[in-house]
Amino acid sequence: MAENAQDRIDALIERFFWAIVALILFVALAFRLPGLDSRSLWIDELFSEWFSSRSFTELWRDVPLYETHPPIYYTLLKLWTLLVGNSELGLRSLSLVASLATVFLIAVSGRLVKAAWPGKAVGLLGAALLAVNYANIREAQNARPYSLLTLLFTVAIIAALILVGRLQRGIDVTEQRGGWMAPGLILGLTVGCTLWFHNTSLFVALGIWSGLALTLIVTPAELRLRNFAIFFAAGVLALLVWAPYVPIFIQQSSTFMGLGFWLEPKTRDFYSAWMLFVGDSWPALLLGIVFLGLGLFRLVRSAPASALLVAAILVIPLYAVLAVSFSLKPIYLQRLFVWMVPLALLVIALGIVTATRSQWPRLVLALIVMALAATRSMEENRKPIDDWKGIVAEIARNARPGDVVIAAPAEGIIAVDYYARRQPNFPPIVCVPGCYPQRNLPRPYGSNFGAPKLILADGEIVERALKTHGRVWLVQVSVSLYDPKSIVRSRIAAARTFVRYHGNALAKVELFE
Incomplete structure (x- = not known):
């Protein structure tokens, strides 16, 4: 049978x-x-x-x-x-x-x-x-x-x-x-x-x-x-x-x-x-x-x-x-x-x-x-992912003249740029320590040799951006890997007041005034 x-x-x-x-x-x-x-x-x-x-x-x-x-x-x-x-x-x-x-x-x-x-x-x-x-x-x-x-x-x-x-x-x-x-x-x-x-x-x-x-x-x-x-x-x-x-x-x-x-x-x-x-x-x-x-x-x-x-x-x-x-x-x-x-x-x-x-x-x-x-x-x-589309849209909706986006580390520009170039009147972006790829710098590197870890000297880039801009949108990628001492955020927080946070643990943006 x-x-x-x-x-x-x-x-x-x-x-x-x-x-x-x-x-x-x-x-x-x-x-x-x-x-x-x-x-x-x-x-x-x-x-x-x-x-x-x-x-x-x-x-x-x-x-x-x-x-x-x-x-x-x-x-x-x-x-x-x-x-x-x-x-x-x-x-x-x-x-x-x-x-x-x-x-x-x-x-x-x-x-x-x-x-x-x-x-x-x-x-x-x-x-x-x-x-x-x-x-x-x-x-x-x-x-x-x-x-x-x-x-x-x-x-x-x-x-x-x-x-x-x-x-x-x-x-x-x-x-x-x-x-x-x-x-x-x-x-x-x-x-x-x-x-x-x-x-x-x-x-x-x-x-x-x-x-x-x-x-x-x-x-x-x-x-x-x-x-x-x-x-x-x-x-x-x-x-x-x-x-x-x-x-x-x-x-x-x-x-x-x-x-x-x-x-x-x-x-x-x-x-x-x-x-x-x-x-x-x-x-x-x-x-x-x-x-x-x-x-x-x-x-x-x-x-x-x-x-x-x-x-x-x-x-x-x-x-x-x-x-x-x-x-x-x-x-x-x-x-x-x-x-x-x-x-x-x-x-x-x-x-x-x-x-x-x-x-x-x-x-x-x-x-x-x-x-x-x-x-x-x-x-x-249903799991959360890097919501870079949402982050860029949040910045674009709330941006004012004189705002600046500080992206750290170097690969931060890659995270933001794809969606930012689809948004009219998006604020200027300052990359710390520079836009990807940043090669052959005398410092440690993380996941590839285009994105170096941040050092104290990079705070000078932040200082220059603060002198010429008002509000700051801080966009960070893999903070624990690239900026464990919070060099960039500390410099911004010393000169501006934290307003709000948007995103998740994988992809986030903070607004400072």
Whole structure:
């Protein structure tokens, strides 16, 4: 009876497969659209807009000298905004398209990765979970590179799974070269491209090729040399694609090691990436880990080589980055591992689909996980962000002749300028210690070498502004990082009276008369 029920479900999935995919994409779009064109850009997105407005020459010659991220995303965003404009929607739509493409790719992965996922249901359920996943939704609404990076890594991982599956089935490479060549080429090309997008992509490449090497353990002895040669060739291709960027990578890495970065390693870092899968709570984390473990167990039984590859990709990059963070330089950020989410949700979907032979318990389990994920996504949508649009509008509504805006530190001008240039008669802006980027100053730097920390001498800039202007609007970014001694505010408060405060802990403005 159970087999007949499963056959009927498989037949329904086959018959309505593309309709289900379309429905999942509709749900994904519905979760990603709210606020996309109205929510204020936050400081990192404003950096994306600022960098993408630079010339191509400046982007590739000068920006890598002080910015820690590769310039390829800003270049693509520049080209994209030439077509769609640089409004909030225009800037974020590139990430939105990449996110929807990732959902689609996961939905059809059951058709592609035949050796690993039993049927198409796993891919469809994985896509449904991804459609309501808060981390993927968050990056889909961000003008940052992580959504594109997730798409590229998803393509690479699926290509690696297809490659391993075909090689494990003993394809004769001399007669059926297309069986391994296409996924091998896609793997090498896409991983090579990811290395241009983020400097920590090297750790993900390490995880992929470590997983490929581990598959040799369960490969028949007579096929190991052949498989090794194919994996090696794909790795060489990735390195060749990356090679033109290597000089910039070396330059950025050496510069970054001399930067007093703002991150601090925390115990939570050891598990926070796993909270991206279902939700940022202990019940969601435990539920996700249970189904992730069950999915890996099922994968070990049905496709051990694929299981080794998946486990290596989910574990090695994360804990390699954590090893560096705790021993050499703090580099771990939770958002760096959003790329793991599609793969992890596929494994979780496998765990749900194979948890029981009865259909109704599977459906209930799937709905519970989806409900948890969707609830977390709706909570995320209501969280406070940098409201630079509101701050600039507040200043513009209440500004008087003779007012001045003092923006500190250097990156404060980036936070204000995007919205200020859309406001008529906005007060003049004075940057402390100067407008971004302020490079090669004899002082410590915070998150990049364009925004130095403030020193006592910067108070002279404030004094000069006070002599020629009346009321002061003080706009500050990351006060605890750049101005922990409150140099700028103290100088203003000594000469003017505090009137009111607007904003939140992440983005704020104070008025002094």
